[in-house]
Amino acid sequence: MLFAPTLLSLALGLLQTAGQGAVATSQVDATEVGLEILAQGGNAIDAAIAVHFALAVTYPYAGNIGGGGFLLYRDAEGEAWFLDFRETAPAAATSDLYLDDDGRPIAEASQVGWKAVGVPGAVPGMWDAHQRWGRLPWSDLLKPAEELARGGYRIGVREASRLKNYGQAMREDVIAREIFFPQGRALQVDDLFQQPKLAETIGLIREQGVSVMQHGDLVDDIVRASEAGGGILQSEDFANYRPALREVWSFAWDGREVLAAPLPSSGGIFLQQVLFTLEGTPFEVWGFDDPRSIQFLGEATSAAFRDRNAWLGDPASLDFDPLDLVDTEYLRSRRRSLGSSTYTPPSRSLPSPPMEHFETTHFSVVDGDGAAVSCTTTLNGAYGAKVMAPGGFVMNNEMDDFAALPGTANQYGLVQSKYNAVVAGRRPLSSMCPVIVVENGKVDAVVGSPGGPTILTSVLQVLLARYSYHMSPEASMAAPRFHRQDLPPQVQYETERLNSAQKEALRSFGQPLRLRKRLGDVNAIFRTKSGWEAIADPRYSGSAGEVQNSVSSETGIPQ
Numbered sequence: 001m002l003f004a005p006t007l008l009s010l011a012l013g014l015l016q017t018a019g020q021g022a023v024a025t026s027q028v029d030a031t032e033v034g035l036e037i038l039a040q041g042g043n044a045i046d047a048a049i050a051v052h053f054a055l056a057v058t059y060p061y062a063g064n065i066g067g068g069g070f071l072l073y074r075d076a077e078g079e080a081w082f083l084d085f086r087e088t089a090p091a092a093a094t095s096d097l098y099l100d101d102d103g104r105p106i107a108e109a110s111q112v113g114w115k116a117v118g119v120p121g122a123v124p125g126m127w128d129a130h131q132r133w134g135r136l137p138w139s140d141l142l143k144p145a146e147e148l149a150r151g152g153y154r155i156g157v158r159e160a161s162r163l164k165n166y167g168q169a170m171r172e173d174v175i176a177r178e179i180f181f182p183q184g185r186a187l188q189v190d191d192l193f194q195q196p197k198l199a200e201t202i203g204l205i206r207e208q209g210v211s212v213m214q215h216g217d218l219v220d221d222i223v224r225a226s227e228a229g230g231g232i233l234q235s236e237d238f239a240n241y242r243p244a245l246r247e248v249w250s251f252a253w254d255g256r257e258v259l260a261a262p263l264p265s266s267g268g269i270f271l272q273q274v275l276f277t278l279e280g281t282p283f284e285v286w287g288f289d290d291p292r293s294i295q296f297l298g299e300a301t302s303a304a305f306r307d308r309n310a311w312l313g314d315p316a317s318l319d320f321d322p323l324d325l326v327d328t329e330y331l332r333s334r335r336r337s338l339g340s341s342t343y344t345p346p347s348r349s350l351p352s353p354p355m356e357h358f359e360t361t362h363f364s365v366v367d368g369d370g371a372a373v374s375c376t377t378t379l380n381g382a383y384g385a386k387v388m389a390p391g392g393f394v395m396n397n398e399m400d401d402f403a404a405l406p407g408t409a410n411q412y413g414l415v416q417s418k419y420n421a422v423v424a425g426r427r428p429l430s431s432m433c434p435v436i437v438v439e440n441g442k443v444d445a446v447v448g449s450p451g452g453p454t455i456l457t458s459v460l461q462v463l464l465a466r467y468s469y470h471m472s473p474e475a476s477m478a479a480p481r482f483h484r485q486d487l488p489p490q491v492q493y494e495t496e497r498l499n500s501a502q503k504e505a506l507r508s509f510g511q512p513l514r515l516r517k518r519l520g521d522v523n524a525i526f527r528t529k530s531g532w533e534a535i536a537d538p539r540y541s542g543s544a545g546e547v548q549n550s551v552s553s554e555t556g557i558p559q
Contacts, residue, residue, distance in 0.1 A: 020368040022534035023047060024523035024544035026361050026450075029153055030054040030063070031536075031543040033144040034365060037136065038547045044365045045073060045133040046141055048373040049126045051363050053145035053202060056122075056393060057195065058153050061162050061382045062361040062450065065201070065213075066395040068121035069377030070261050071129055072248065072434040074443060076369035080259050080436070081132075084244040085125020086427045087118030087398040091240075092232040093424045098404040110400040112169055114231025116385040118398035118428075119241050120213070122377065127210035128243045142206040149202055152194035158541060160189045162359075166382050175388040197392030214239050221390040229387060244427075246315075251326070254279075254467065257438040263315040266308045267433030269325055270456045271463075273304040276331045281338060288469045288479065291505030296338045297464075298484040298491065298509055301457055303334055305485040313419030314426045359383070360432060360450035364525045366532055368547070372443045372525070374434035376450070401428035431455045437463070442527065449522040449537070454492070457483045458520025466526065473526040473533045481519040482506060490514045 021044070023034035033054040034047040042050070048071065055063025068087040074080040098109040110116050130138055163170070163186040170176045179195065180187055187193055205212045212218055219238045226233040249260045249268025253275050260268035277300040286293045307325050315322075324330070360378035378396070385397035402422045420429045433455050437445040445466065449458040458481055465476035480497030491506045495515045498506075506513055518539040525534045525544075536542030 020547040021047070022366050022525050022532040022544065022546050023051065023363070024365075024525055024534045024536050024542065025051055025055065025363040026521060026523060026536070026540065026542040027055060027059045027063075028541075028543040029058045029148060030363070031545050033148075034363070035545050035547050036144065037141060038365075038367055040136065040140070042136045042141070042367075043133070043369065044367040044371040044373045045129055046136045047365045047367065048363065048375050049130055049134065049138075050141045050144055051365065052122070052126055052375065052377060053142050054148060055361055055363070055377070057145050057148045057198060057202075059159075059361055060394055061159070061166075062359045062377070062379055064120075064122050064377060064379050064384070064396065065198075065205075065391070065393040066117075066120045066122065066384060066389055067377060067379040068118075068125065068396065068398065069375060070265055070430070070432050070434055071125065072259060072261060072374040072436055073129070073133060074259060074372050074436050074438070075133065076367075076371045078438075078441065080248045080250070082246045082248045082262055083125060083129055084246050084264065084427070085121035085128070086264060086430060087121055087396055088237075088241060089399065089402065089422055089424050089426050089428075090119055090232045090237045091234060091424050093399070093422050095422050097232075097422055098399075103405070105404040110402070110404055111381060111397050112386050114226045114229035114233070114385065114387055114395070116397035116399050117226065117231055117233060117387070117395045119233065119237040120396060121241060121243060123205060123213040124210050124241055125243045128245075132245075138209060139206045142202055146199050146202040146206060149195040149199035152192040155187045155189055155191045155193050156541065157189055160187065162382055163187055166386065169386040170383060173387045175390065175392070176383070176386065176394075179388065179392065195392055197390075199392075201391035201393065214241075218389075218391050222395075225387075225390055255439070256444065256467065258463075259436040259438065261430075261432065261434055263312060263318075263322060263429075264427045265430045265432055266312050267431070267435070267456060267459070269312065269322060270304050270308055271433070271435070271460060272326045273307065273331060274300045274460055275463075276326065276328075277303070277334050277338070279335070281335065284468045288465060288471070289499070289502060291501050291508075292339065294482065294502055294505040295508055297461075298482070298506070299338050300334070301460070302484050302486040302509075305453070305456075305487075308429075309420075309487075310417050311419065313417070313421075313429045314423075317419050317421075317423065317426060360452070360455070362432075362434065362448035362450055362521070362523050364446040364448060364523050364534070366443060366446060366525050370443055372436050372446045374436050374446045374448050376432040376434045376448045376455075378432065378450070398428060401430065402426075433459045435459055435463070437467075439527075444527045445524060447522060447524040449520040451520045453485050454481075454483045454519050457481065457485075458522055462520075462522050462524065473524070473528065473535055474538075476526075477522060477524065477535050478538050483516075483519055484509065484511075492516045492519060494519055
């Protein structure tokens with residue numbers, strides 16, 4: 001390495017101004033890996049790939065090989081692409097897969113065990129990104145992850161807590177029990193966690209590329225494990241999986257260009273709907289903390305969620321043009337209803353969202369040329385389906401993001417539409433919302449978050465704080481958040497961040513208030529006059545850092 005990266009942990013909401021590139025992730029080792037790749041001359045895509053595989057090692061309840069995600073990329077020349085490597089329903093999936101003989105959803109059938117597993121897209125997605133846009137050799141990008149898996153890393157407070165919370169389900173899987181519960185006890189804080197089997201798998205992927213997850217011994221082992229566990233994965237599912245290169249969902253907003261996620265993500269449509277609904281209202285004049293602003297924002301997000309869940313899904317499943325949902329007259333009509341004592345969201349939509357659990361992860365990267373990656377990846381639930389592949393990695397439970405029975409409430413009280421029904425080969429609707437904001441022809445912000453439906457409102461509120469209320473990057477990230485998605489009928493808010501007047505405004509929605517210690521875990525990079533400011537959400541123990549010539553320093557706090 002020509003020079004060492006500067007790494008600054010940002011769990012307390014501190015920031016780092018970057019010279020030659022910047023990285024923000026939810027885990028300190030992964031951030032360091034990304035910075036090392038940039039320091040070696042890698043571009044934003046190279047660093048993102050390295051970060052992704054590092055998170056598969058050091059952030060196993062969300063980082064993954066057995067999951068999928070979305071990658072939004074804008075190169076140094078200003079061209080943008082969206083790579084969809086979300087999981088798909090296996091070829092053997094049927095509409096009644098999770099229903100009993102009476103046609104009712106079977107509890108946890110789509111959440112726990114091999115039947116809950118969708119066809120993973122993580123490795124094909126990263127491979128495709130490298131083939132299209134990577135600079136450094138593939139093998140170099142996976143080497144740090146292999147070394148982390150073999151040499152180990154120290155278990156942090158958050159991971160130890162997760163293992164405690166999900167331990168019972170994890171212990172049911174033989175491989176998970178051996179890896180996460182050695183000598184019969186869960187890994188504890190500061191334990192050295194070594195994963196030799198995962199290191200071996202990553203080594204194979206380093207040497208052989210995507211073919212490891214398309215055919216061969218590992219795929220055969222996964223299929224056998226699935227069959228033994230009541231799952232439906234087949235060898236053909238892996239051989240036939242392909243990432244989808246989709247057109248970026250982009251729109252103009254107050255003189256800026258917002259690059260966002262297209263379907264099967266609801267992110268782009270949701271953001272455009274809410275931002276356009278608020279346009280031309282006194283929202284900005286009132287100020288961020290004004291109860292009227294909270295009322296307007298809550299009504300706008302609730303209406304957008306109603307549309308999201310009635311009309312959206314895999315783009316191949318739609319029988320209408322999704323651009324209808326951002327029609328100017330349609331949103332003007334919605335805008336006129338804001339703040340009305342008789343306000344009701346448009347009746348053209350009813351269902352409510354599938355839930356992506358909080359155990360997703362997001363990372364943001366910019367390189368010295370100004371190219372940027374905003375990438376969100378997931379297993380869906382914490383440790384996915386609570387089963388592990390023979391290759392030493394956790395498998396997703398993404399099938400729970402489909403509507404097991406369209407039009408009927410699931411166990412979360414969520415009602416989902418026909419456009420998100422279980423169909424072989426289909427990709428489930430997602431809340432993942434990677435975003436890049438462009439101003440004056442240059443990347444100005446790279447933003448994303450985990451959090452299920454709260455991803456959408458977390459990203460939205462960071463953008464509003466930064467651009468509508470002109471807050472500093474660090475203030476934008478620390479500002480209080482709330483979440484209203486219409487169904488279930490409740491308003492979530494951060495207990496320690498809202499004042500009494502703001503809470504009273506939330507009560508005006510006439511829905512129960514649900515207290516949340518934190519909402520979102522945004523990892524973002526902002527352009528300022530002095531350079532890039534990479535920031536990890538102060539709500540958690542993520543990290544962000546910079547690369548600069550002739551600088552060598554490193555700090556961090558426990559995860």
